Amino acid sequence: MNTLTKIALPVALTALPVMGLADEGPVAGVNASTDTVFILNSLLFLVGGFLVFFMAAGFAMLEAGLVRSKNVAMQLTKNMALFGLASIFYYLIGYNLMYPLGTWSVEGVLSGVWGPGILEAVGVTSDAADDYGYASTGSDFFFQLMFCAATASIVSGTMAERVKLWPFLIFTVILTSVIYPWSASWKWGGGFLDAAGFLDFAGSTVVHSVGGWAALTGAIILGPRIGKYKDGRTVPMPGSNLTLATLGTFILWLGWFGFNGGSQLAMGTVGDVADVSRIFSNTNTAAAGGAIAALILTQIMYKKPDLTMVLNGALAGLVSITAEPLTPSLGMATIIGAVGGVIVVFAVPMLDKLKIDDVVGAIPVHLIAGIWGTLAVVLTNSDATIGAQLYGIVVVGAFTVVASTVVWFVIKMTMGLRVDEETEINGLDMAELGMEAYPEFTNG
Structure with a gap:
């Protein structure tokens, strides 16, 4: 960064409210410094949000x-539909349920639980500082x-290749709303888990284990794919495109910077920005540790590295x-x-058994590594206790398992819930959708 940039950047940040980049001019009764903090905090949420949005592509x-390949179009349809349904039903029901009227919500929202109240709430401008405190609602x-x-995306992959589209989407509506x-x-809405001292910064339990528990219960009730387990052995069913799978993993890795970094929930001070930077670095190296651990362990156990692992x-x-x-x-x-990478290498064959x-x-x-990550908080955060962490894991797990x-x-x-045998064997793409992701492979 050259000298001119070092001088210009702080001036530009200070000038943001004057330039009209606050919601609709300065918030009444709030000075320029507070306006700048309001803008930067809101910007963190928005940038973090669209990074997490990109995880849907991942x-x-x-x-x-x-x-x-015979099920690819169905899987893509599920991912598009579940995101649309999550967006609508979290707006209609979920947001108000997650953040009851009070600290995080906007006065009058509950009276408009079926739409109009929250529609006005997310569009607020000058009142936002009064309603939320430091960022736009x-x-x-x-x-x-x-x-x-x-959370809904986690469930989709586990139950692939044999679940009907519309029953799955109905579950998605209930899960997300x-x-x-x-x-x-109970944690992020100021509920009893938060009061009990349960710590979960960005959602190893709150997000990932909830999706994992819902996926586990669904997989058990749905049953395995035809031919997956035969004569006491597991029959490999390779995926259609490891290039796409690798791209998806890197996209998820990128999105996680918004997932974890945005969960700092503030970018208005030097300390907050330093914390976000630290979170980015730790997030990246944890992914690297997981990948390399799986690489080395599969080489040792199977004599060849396993890309999917x-x-x-x-x-x-x-x-x-x-x-x-x-x-x-x-x-x-x-x-x-x-440790998360090691968990995967051992847990995948355990589930097959x-x-x-x-x-x-x-x-x-998402489930087993999510539990590990929640317990690992006690290793570095002096405010965490093993009792509170176990309590949160058990409460959230029990509720999700029973409800799901x-x-x-x-x-x-x-x-x-499940397609018929003929449909499963022929593939869900043609039977459920009447189209294929790779028609040239089958239609010549």
């Missing part, structure tokens, strides 16, 4: 690469919505550091992530 590419809503959608927001309110090792490292990405040193963050068919490995990555099981069973009994 999930879609990862899943498209790890399912067989719209930026907060946008940021929190992205986390909700990510009730199950996730309600349990998240390396990809999930990186993701497990990211999930592991999500509960506390600020307090570890770079070395400790690498170790925490590496239990005949739990997880197509993309989401349960080891009830919903899955009701859907199964009323409209059916």
Whole structure:
């Protein structure tokens, strides 16, 4: 950075409110310095939010690469639809359930729980500083919505290749409007888990284990794919495109900087920016630790590295550091992530022995590594206690398992959950959608 830039940047930041970049001019009764903090905090939410949004593309590419070619179009359809449904139903119900009227909400929102109240709330301008305190309500809503959608994406990959589209989407509506927001309110909405001292910075438990528990219950109720387990052995079913799966992993890795960095929830001071920088560095090295640990371990165990394990090792490292990405040193963050990578290598075959068919490995990555990451908080954060961390894990897990099981069973009994045998064998793309992702492979 040259001398001119060093002088100009602080001046430009100070001038932002004067330039009209605050919501609609300076907030009444607030000085320019507070305006600048308001702008920077809101900007963090917005930038972090669109990075987490890009994780939707990561999930879609990862899943498209790890399912067989006859099911790729269906998987992409599910990812598009679940994001749209999450956006609508988190707006209609979830946001107000997650943040009851009070600290994070806007006066009058509950009276408009079915739409109009929150529609006005996310568009507030000059009143935002009074309602939220230090950032625009719209930026907060946008940021929190992205986390909700990510939770639903976790479930999609586990149940791929044999679940019907519309029953899955109905579960998605309930997950994003009730199950996730309600349990998240216990920590992030100022609920009883927060009061009990449970710490989860960006959601190893609040987001990832909720998605993991919902995926686990769904996989058990749905059952494994036809031919996956035969005569006491696991039959490999390779994905269609490891190039796409690798691209999806890197996109998720990128999005995680918004996931964890944005969860600092403030960028208006030198200390906040320094913390965000530290979070970025720890997030990155945890992913690296997970990937390299999986690479080395698969070489030792199978005599050849396994790319799919390396990809999930990186993701497990990211999930592991999500509960506390600020307090570890770079070395400790690498170790925490590496343990996540080790977990994946051992957990994937363990699930196969239990005949739990997880197509993309989401349960080891998001559930088991999420539990590990939540427990690992006590290693670096002196405010954390093992009792409070276990309490949060058990409470959130028990609630999600019970709620998800009830919903899955009701859907199964009323409209059916699984496609018929012929559809599964031929592929869901043609039977459910009437189109294929790679038609030239089959139609010549």
